[in-house]
Amino acid sequence: MHVGIDIIEIERIKNSMKNNRFMNRVFSNEELELFRKRKNNPETIAGRFCVKEAFGKALGTGIRDFELDEVTTLNDELGAPRIILTGKALEMVGDRKISVSISHTKKYATAIVIIY
Numbered sequence: 001m002h003v004g005i006d007i008i009e010i011e012r013i014k015n016s017m018k019n020n021r022f023m024n025r026v027f028s029n030e031e032l033e034l035f036r037k038r039k040n041n042p043e044t045i046a047g048r049f050c051v052k053e054a055f056g057k058a059l060g061t062g063i064r065d066f067e068l069d070e071v072t073t074l075n076d077e078l079g080a081p082r083i084i085l086t087g088k089a090l091e092m093v094g095d096r097k098i099s100v101s102i103s104h105t106k107k108y109a110t111a112i113v114i115i116y
Helices: 010-016 020-026 029-037 042-059 087-093
Strands: 002-009 071-075 081-085 098-104 108-115
Touching (some): 002 010, 002 042, 010 042, 010 108, 029 071, 042 071, 042 081, 042 087, 042 098, 042 108, 081 087, 081 098
Antiparallel strands (some): 002 108, 071 081
8 A cells, every 4th residue: 555645825826827838738628617616716727637636646656657637536426536547647556546635724735645
């Protein structure tokens, strides 16, 4: 079992959201669509960013050997977050399972990823 956790100031993501290159490089098309539906809520975007960072930590590689947009966080039918992998990120995880949780306050977003 491997665990990764990340936390970020939401204000930092608000500033980064102004840069379309950042948004398109970091987030998948499915995530960008989710953000549009949620009116580009910075808390949602910050939480999804934390998932990507926590995923790299759980892998033990950090953010290398895969692209950030290969790690997509959507919600299941009950609203719980779930990770969908593509490309090298999927290859690196193989047949292991992933669990994810996201939380935020007014100032911070955080996520934890467990690969088992």
